[in-house]
Amino acid sequence: MSQPDFYQLQIRHAEQLDHPGQLVDALLQAVASAEIGVFVWELDTNRLIWNDAEFLLHDLEPGTALRASDWLAMLHPDDLGKVAEEVTAAITGVRPYDTVFRVRRRQGGWRYVHGAAWVERDARGKPLRMAGINQDISERYRFNLLVEEVQTDTASVVGLAYLQALAESLCRALPARCVMVAEVFPPARPTHARTLAISLDGQAAEPVATALAGTVFEHILPPTQRKPGSPDTTIASSPIPGLDVRYHHLTPLRGADGVLLGLLAVLDDKSPEDTVLLERMLALFSGRVGAEMDRLHHEAELARLNAELEARVAARTEYVKRTMRELEAFNFAVSHDLNAPLRAVQGFGQILREDYAERLDPTGQDYLERTLLAAERMGRLLDDLVSLSRISLRPLNVGKVDLDHLASEAIRELNEEAPRPALQTEITPHLIIHADAGLMRILIDALLRAIWRMAVPGVPLRIELFERQQAGRREIVLLGLGLEVDTAALTQWFSPADNGQSGIDPPAKGAGLAMAQRVMHRHHGGIAVESRADRGVAFIFWLPPASEMMALVDADGH
CATH class of the missing domain: 3.30.565.10 (Histidine kinase-like ATPase, C-terminal domain)
Structure with a gap:
């Protein structure tokens, strides 16, 4: 089947149907409140019927006389071929009609439209009409595009580099003058905030630290910790030099245990074009930012514990080295200083035994033998102590x-x-x-x-x-x-x-x-x-x- 000739279509308002069936009538009423465009294309007569919402999707008053060429001119040139291909596939039964195309806005730019349709056939399978809906998905489509853009910008980095890349990407995507990721401290009862990442006009800016009290940052705290008369829409003393803050939006960042870690903030000197989109973007990425901050806190705590352990190990190692040096000195003393007088005792005792034994009475000889035995025992003991200490040194x-x-x-x-x-x-x-x-x-x-x-x-x-x-x-x-x-x-x-x-x-x-x-x-x-x-x-x-x-x-x- 060749592609349909859209130029032969006769576009009509739904009220111009000769005999609108109950099904079509019910369908029109059901989707009216949802601002969903409905179309019915009668393939034999080549008439294309629109409801009110379909005309409004094209920025036209309902019932406006519209030629096929004028309608085709409203579609984005790059989407014409895709729409024709999807229509052909649906009519021939290859696949259902389900596509996204762009329609020109009257004030400029493009509206993203999601279309889906069903083809009615006779008993022999011949297509009789194509009925479907079109829905404006511009906000959703833009949101998805921005999310994809930010995810692409931050895909290859983690930690503080991720936080900075995210702040810069959000600054460009929203757009906003300033986006920051800040941690609050002290942990138990925060009173101040310091930036971990900050972007001003899409570029990295100098980190700042500020008190929470008396600023819009105070709004992330429980009401009992806020001061009376807290600022509502402005910051009397802006933490960002050169930025007169007239708009702010704060998203609290929490760890896995629910503890407040910090905030993801947008500051601007004017209100954003799309507040809902901005809030959705911050809400979407706040979970990942909170998890990243949680991980950074755990890494910092682990680094602190490791440093403390290394210091203790270093101190212990130095103590062991000092002990080993003292043990070596002890070995030297035992091997040389103590053995020298011991050898003298043994030597002179041996001389007494060999040369003067006959001059000693039995009691004196007994004392001499006891002295020599004690010296011999002491010698063995010193040798054993040296051997014992050397086991620890080798x-x-x-x-x-x-x-x-x-x-x-x-x-x-x-x-x-x-x-x-x-x-x-x-x-x-x-x-x-x-x-x-x-x-x-x-x-x-x-x-x-x-x-x-x-x-x-x-x-x-x-x-x-x-x-x-x-x-x-x-x-x-x-x-x-x-x-x-x-x-x-x-x-x-x-x-x-x-x-x-x-x-x-x-x-x-x-x-x-x-x-x-x-x-x-x-x-x-x-x-x-x-x-x-x-x-x-x-x-x-x-x-x-x-x-x-x-x-x-x-x-x-x-």
Whole structure:
């Protein structure tokens, strides 16, 4: 089917219908109050019938004689082809008639019209008439265009950049002299406002701060916080230099919790062309602006907390560094300053023993032996304390460690130093952990030496090393059987020294087990000891998972 020849149309007023049916009459009455234009196109006679509202859509008095050429001249040239295409598609049954076109306004400019129609057909499907409506959607169309324009201007930015882009875009779109986004403070009971974004005549302007009281900004506050005689339409002292404010519109901005965060404001020296459109635009974008301000407040609070945490971490790091320096100084003092007089005591005591023992009576010789033993014990204690402190100073080198190999080697060396003829061992093969191999060697040696010292002479010594799952974690158990254990002193075994009056069992004297505990702490793990009813002691230690430990060790390094 070829496109219709609109020039052959005979446009008539609805009252000129020869026999208006009840359906058409009811339709005309229903849409009259809605200012919706109604048209009926009789395809056989080529007559186009309009109601009153249709004439008014074209800025014509109802019933005005109108030639088809005059009507076509009112349509926007770019829309003629589109309208003809949509009419053809509806008549041929391709798709319903539904389109938007522009009609020239008498005072200039264009009116946007949305048209929709239905095609009536006979029993054979032949189109008889096309009836439809046309509605002025200029305000809605303009609003959508402005929204799309502002969204395009602000699509690629967030945060403060979004707020500034929005203010400038709204300034141009409305148009308005000034658009601003301001936050109010203090949060609990606002008294002032400061701009986060401000546009004057479509350009960025200098930020301003102002009191809420005595200005139109006061209108966003509850009535109980307003001063008597608050300004209504003007600002006595304008916050914007050079702008004599005669019109304002304020939209409160609230966070997700409903708390007032600020305001989105339009200030102008004259009333806007379309107040309704302006208010709709501000209402539409106020939600996004409030959410953006809420996010900025949360980010600022997070930044404050992070800065506070970093400051605390820095202070803690400095404290740790200072402590490490003091520990290094202590190590030096123990290794050099304290050992020097101790060596002198041991040296002169040895001379007394070798060269002057016969001149001492038994009591003097006993005192000399006690002095030498105490000096030897003090020497071991100093060595242990130095070793204990060095565990905290050395960096961790985490890798795979074969515990069964370390244990077997340590047992062999101990058995060479203090043989246990009836020694029995049961060590789980391929017992692999992720840790520092050097520190694990210190741990295993310290625990085995403690077991060795508790071994009962003449009783077979049995040592077992295995793993188990306990409380959702992997635990390594080093078990010694055939021991003499003071269960009452178990909780004090990991103390680094003994004053000789506590009655603690021999394995806890010195720093051996304290070093074992320090090793586990360096690995962010733990260690415990349990007594067994069968004359045994179990040392249990555990480590965090490999990935977690690497992260913790890395954090320690920083």
